[in-house]
Amino acid sequence: MNEWEETLEDRYYDWPLFTRILRYLRPYGKLVVLSVFLLLAVSLLNLAGPYLTKIAIDDHIKVGDYAGLDRIALIYIVVLVTAFVCQFFQYYTIQFIGQRVMYDLRTQVFGHLHKMSFKFFDRNPIGKMITRTVNDIEVLNEMLTSGLILVFSDLFTLVGIFFMLAYLDWRLMLVVCAVFPFLYLATNAYRTRARDALRKNRAHVTKLNTLLEENLSGMNTVQMFNQEDNRYREFTGVSRSKLSEDLRSLFYNSVYLPSIDVFSAIGMGLVIWYGGGRFVQNEVELGVLVAFMQYLHKFFEPIRDLAEKFNIIQTAMASSERIFELLDTPEDMQNPAQPKPLPKIEGRVEFENVWFAYKNEDYVLQDVSFALEPGESLAIVGATGSGKTTIVNTLYRFYDIQKGAIRVDGASLAEVDKYALRSQMALVQQDVFLFARNILENIRLGNTDLGVEEIESIAHAVNSHHFIENLPHKYEQPLMEGGNSLSLGQKQLLSFARALAFNPRILILDEATSNVDTETEKKIQDAMQKLIRGRTSIIIAHRLSTLQHVDKVLVLRHGRVVEFGTRQELIKQRGTYYNLLKLQSDLTKGP
Numbered sequence: 001m002n003e004w005e006e007t008l009e010d011r012y013y014d015w016p017l018f019t020r021i022l023r024y025l026r027p028y029g030k031l032v033v034l035s036v037f038l039l040l041a042v043s044l045l046n047l048a049g050p051y052l053t054k055i056a057i058d059d060h061i062k063v064g065d066y067a068g069l070d071r072i073a074l075i076y077i078v079v080l081v082t083a084f085v086c087q088f089f090q091y092y093t094i095q096f097i098g099q100r101v102m103y104d105l106r107t108q109v110f111g112h113l114h115k116m117s118f119k120f121f122d123r124n125p126i127g128k129m130i131t132r133t134v135n136d137i138e139v140l141n142e143m144l145t146s147g148l149i150l151v152f153s154d155l156f157t158l159v160g161i162f163f164m165l166a167y168l169d170w171r172l173m174l175v176v177c178a179v180f181p182f183l184y185l186a187t188n189a190y191r192t193r194a195r196d197a198l199r200k201n202r203a204h205v206t207k208l209n210t211l212l213e214e215n216l217s218g219m220n221t222v223q224m225f226n227q228e229d230n231r232y233r234e235f236t237g238v239s240r241s242k243l244s245e246d247l248r249s250l251f252y253n254s255v256y257l258p259s260i261d262v263f264s265a266i267g268m269g270l271v272i273w274y275g276g277g278r279f280v281q282n283e284v285e286l287g288v289l290v291a292f293m294q295y296l297h298k299f300f301e302p303i304r305d306l307a308e309k310f311n312i313i314q315t316a317m318a319s320s321e322r323i324f325e326l327l328d329t330p331e332d333m334q335n336p337a338q339p340k341p342l343p344k345i346e347g348r349v350e351f352e353n354v355w356f357a358y359k360n361e362d363y364v365l366q367d368v369s370f371a372l373e374p375g376e377s378l379a380i381v382g383a384t385g386s387g388k389t390t391i392v393n394t395l396y397r398f399y400d401i402q403k404g405a406i407r408v409d410g411a412s413l414a415e416v417d418k419y420a421l422r423s424q425m426a427l428v429q430q431d432v433f434l435f436a437r438n439i440l441e442n443i444r445l446g447n448t449d450l451g452v453e454e455i456e457s458i459a460h461a462v463n464s465h466h467f468i469e470n471l472p473h474k475y476e477q478p479l480m481e482g483g484n485s486l487s488l489g490q491k492q493l494l495s496f497a498r499a500l501a502f503n504p505r506i507l508i509l510d511e512a513t514s515n516v517d518t519e520t521e522k523k524i525q526d527a528m529q530k531l532i533r534g535r536t537s538i539i540i541a542h543r544l545s546t547l548q549h550v551d552k553v554l555v556l557r558h559g560r561v562v563e564f565g566t567r568q569e570l571i572k573q574r575g576t577y578y579n580l581l582k583l584q585s586d587l588t589k590g591p
């Protein structure tokens, strides 16, 4: 099995899984009972038709009793209308229940995903999560609405017909039974093959979603490196495999479904041959023969559906297993049971002998210690991969550290409410994520306490107002997902406004000034000065010229602190920071 394939074992008998699915029906218990009741009523009413035909022929037509025939016709119409009404309500209630359960599950999965840590998302591709939240839940719905309950009604109908056949003429029934072994073999062969095709189909859907998500979010890179053809080939490869599996399923359906008609015809033939002979010998009534044939016809309808429905159930069991697996993945970065409240913090930050690894013992931060007083600003300097962003990730508690302690205002991060902590921090990254809403909502991020005027003055403070005013719809300007309609510098300024709107006590700027033109950089620099004033700030930047106003500098090498102090102190030391500074100023001077 490759990484995309999903298991689809025989799971009809996985009772715990089954009861767990049924638990989602509990809030709609009364409706479920009503639906089952209506379904049984429809099955019973459907059984009445052929029997009424028998009475009409044998008791009324044969003896010329027209008044009796009218009565039977009337009963027949009443039965039909009642069956129609019952069927309507049954269909509506079961679909209603299915939609509600899907809604409940979708929101539960979505909510759960938001509790997952970065570690979880490092391991699970987004396309897979989309498949869980959308496709798998859809499959489960199919099982609830058209699989599970209808299987019971089909089985009920089959048993009912069987009894009616035996009641009408047991000898005739035994003759018809001759086709059953062949029917069983055909159904079984179809079911196992169709199940295999379904399993592959599910794996392909997951892979297609993952590829699609990857390509759409990485479209820039794809086009930049002329990867369109490669990616197209990869996508069409999977798509073709899915097509061939779908065609295989189609082939099985095309063989199986008409084969049921053949068995039905053979059964009918046997009835005409054997029953007709007995009718000629006056051993059986004509009405019985006609009713028998009608029942037999009805008998093959549920059989045709049953194999398909069993597969639906099986796929849904596998889907639900995956959904529950996701829901059961514990929140690995849980808040402590009794988190220390974190009222308005002053902003003291302390790292004490911090050790951290993303994986196993592969330590990215090694014995990192430093402290910042409230309102102080710190620049973290170091080569690519030295662990600068990792310091931010651990301070935000996106990941838990393995050894040491990180404290904010003296409280260890492991003890405080992480939501309260994050609500007093703001992070501005180089890659700014903007939601598909308008500018105003992207700055305010749901904080409705902030009025439009306040947002405008915040934008003013961080030099964003000017460009927003120049947009066609100003603050109402809708942004595409990812904010692609804005330039990099504009996005950066907007994210400054967002950070200021948050009014954080601790502010982190991660490479916030790279990749913009000199004029925008000046604006960003100016905004940055305003933003960090009075707040504890951590700034990560490769260009040291942008860090002239910071109080302290920390130099990292391979995850270890090699220098920490004020700029002047580090310059005096003539160590790494001094050399970097010299190197960069030589570079800017040019040859």
Ligand SMILES: Nc1ncnc2c1ncn2[C@@H]1O[C@H](COP(=O)(O)OP(=O)(O)OP(=O)(O)O)[C@@H](O)[C@H]1O
Binding pocket: 122, 358, 359, 364, 382, 383, 384, 385, 386, 387, 388, 389, 390, 391
């Ligand atoms: N999610 C992750 N899972 C595993 N390893 C990671 C993860 N993120 C970063 N790393 C590794 O941790 C190390 C430090 O990464 P980090 O992003 O902190 O470096 P950085 O100093 O910020 O680099 P840059 O200046 O390039 O942004 C790198 O070796 C990187 O490969």
